[in-house]
Amino acid sequence: MNTPSHLHNRFLTRAALSLQENWPSIALFALGLLIWQYAVAFLQIPQYLLPTPSEIFLRIWKERWLLWSNLSITMIAAIAGFFLGFLIAVGLGTLFVFSRTAARALMPWTIIIRTIPILAIAPLMTIWLGFGIAPKIAVAALACFFPILINFYRGLGSISREIGELLSLVNASRVQGLIHVRIFAAMPFTFAALKISSGLAVVGAIVAEFTGANLGIGTLIVTAGYQQDAVMLFAGIIVSCIASVLFYYVVVAAEKLCLYWPEARMG
Amino acid sequence: MRNIATVKYTKKIGSTVASALALALAFATPALANDKVVMRLPWIANVQAAAYIIAFEKGFYRDAGLDVEIRPGSVQVNPNQLVASGDEHFGANDSPNIITGVSRGMPLVAVAACWQKHPGGLYMLESSGIKAPKDLIGKRLAYDEGGPWTLIKAMLSKSGVKLDQINTVNASGNEVLMKGTVDARSGFVINGPVAIELAGMKTTAMPASDYGISAAAEVIFTNKKMIAEKPDVVRRFVEATVKGYKYAYSNREETLKIVLANNPQLAAEQQRRQLDLQAGLIFTERAAKQGLCSFDRQDVASTVDVLREFGGLTGQVDVDAMINTSFVPAP
Amino acid sequence: MMGAAHQFVAATGVKLLPERELAIDIRGLSKTFSLPAGGNWTALQGIDLQVERGKFLSLVGPSGCGKSTMLRLISGLLSPTSGTVNVFGQSPEQFRSKNRMGFVFQDATLLPWRTVLGNVLFPMEILGVYTRKERLERAEAYLELVRLHEFRKSYPAQLSGGMRQRVSIARALADSPAILLMDEPFGALDEITRQDMQEELLRIWAETGITTIFVTHSLSEALFLSDEVAVMQARPGRITGSVVADLPRPREPSLRLKPNFVEQLMRLEAMLRDPDQQKS
């Protein structure tokens, strides 16, 4: 069954299918780039205001190693922050299930933390945590922790009265209820939040780099801004967008793996 | 901060227009329409912009037949682009910034260099014992990307200190210095140290200009189209601004009062000290000889050299095309 | 596989108890809820009910008369405001700590992330009863009993409503409970499926001999299935009478059309319409 050629064929079929499904968005994207390219030339918009896509992609290719080395630093921080935020959110959410007092005491604080503008907290993080990767991870974690917490907690509580009664009838402990039922019930909610948070984590890491970092795509963007290098600025923005999208799809793939049962996925 | 200032100025312009209209009606004489221009500051409307604010408030611009709208800047807004695109008429920036813009193809022309000495430099706590660039070897130095960092690299190099002999970290704010996370930091010697002194710590400063690094700040620039089509407006704007400089620094208490009234969020004492320090950068020997805001080709050319060596400047810069020294009034 | 099911059925755990023992004994039971708007609401008042071991009893009555509340009190999910509930001589909680009580909800109430087999295994896994192998054998045997063995690897979302409800019946039975409580289990099914399920339930009941309390608002369903039908009325929830079904077992589908059945059905309907008639 699983001969290489079979796998190869399956891969091709899937690629063809995905092309069939996604061609409108791909076509629109290509059309957008074309219009951009020719509008800039036609309207004689100077490069320092809006470079053309071809200039930007040429630059990305030319500076690929510089971009890659900086992007990888940012993405490591973003992913680490994403996991940290996830762990904190899951830890707090679980705590809230076990202790209503803790939920009442801590929930308002999490909401206060959420209202802090990332841009305002980022410089403080640099002051508190130094200049390395730590403040980036902290800001990324801060950016993505709240949506995960809210959705995870809501998901834990989303079981029906009957399921709760079923647990009582089999004398399930709270831990058993959590491990066998609530976690599963929370998964679709949590993944909905994780998909949002993947982007927030990248933005968080980049914002942290704006305020103080030696390396990273955020630093590269700021430097390009100071150098008034519009092409590099766009190059930095575009590669970080690409990285964000890839990260998003990694989360989507993880979701497909974790939400294996039918009709599990929300929306 | 930005919004307050914008709203305020806009209102004032409105009332100026209204009173001009009232006067015109009262005397039934045909009123001369003023030229409307927009001036984009490099930073918020604090004492750094004293000369423009005074020229506005004291009516120097109006007397010169100009309706000036002063718009404050911020970290996110670079006046270069706004003036290059023709959306706005005048801007101020330091000379390295303008040169970089020109190297990107922006049609900018510098017309007056009002702070003949650049405020960029290093500062540290007095307790650090650092007195000369050589003392920095093996120490930690915080810098901001952009800003005066290029000038400082040039200063260190000129003093025989190599960058890799210092631990440099990219970090903003005075806190890193006050907390002792770093031993020195880059910045502007007219305001950074003041804030620390006001917090009760003694500081020392090392301006790059003391080490022979040539650069100017608060350089007024416009675009090529303005030079070609409305040279008269440029001349009147520069002259009125120079008048603003003279008045602002001869009447510092009044200047302070006006600046603070326009932006009540500013800290009075900090602004007072900054204004005094700024005077030293503006009223130089050269200003006395050749005039306030004067500059020449050689100044700009040597800044271009510094940028080529230390600021990663690669693009083409035609120095003669990017300056016009003819608008600065004689002393 | 069927043989295996019979083997478990024979092992139902109330053997030690005397033959005509009371499985459920409810005396002077009242249940009052406090309302969110303030004040109290008497959901059940003065309930007396005895069910012998192995019997099939139905509770019928208009919606809101407290049928579900009764099941919750019998299973110990709720505790009485006054009066007593005994299950084989113990309080429901005591009974449940050592024995099993099967509960079938109106909706199948399956865990969507577990397969059919996983759902049937769920109570035994949580309770930690039997060895892994025994649990699997039991689950498979009861899936056989509800005729869903081929679907053991399917997920609930891939089944029809009737199939889901059969899974939940298998789940309720899989560890040989002494008592089976069913709360309008066929309420959401179409008439044909419903009749199929009734027959299937009777077959399982006959095989297992499990004491069953069955809640429904369908009189014919109650009559067709039960040894005894208790009629309830609302405001306050109470038992206003009961009918011992005078019908032969096993019950054939054609029974529904026999005059005898229809006559008893009409008696039940009259009781439900005019509660006072039965008081005499």
Ligand SMILES: Nc1ncnc2c1ncn2[C@@H]1O[C@H](COP(=O)(O)OP(=O)(O)O)[C@@H](O)[C@H]1O
């Ligand atoms: N937890 C509760 N809190 C308050 N009132 C309840 C609660 N549970 C049930 N009731 C009320 O008790 C009455 C009986 O409900 P229920 O047992 O569900 O009726 P049935 O199942 O016969 O339709 C209803 O009036 C219902 O509103």
Ligand SMILES: [Mg+2]
């Ligand atoms: Mg009910």
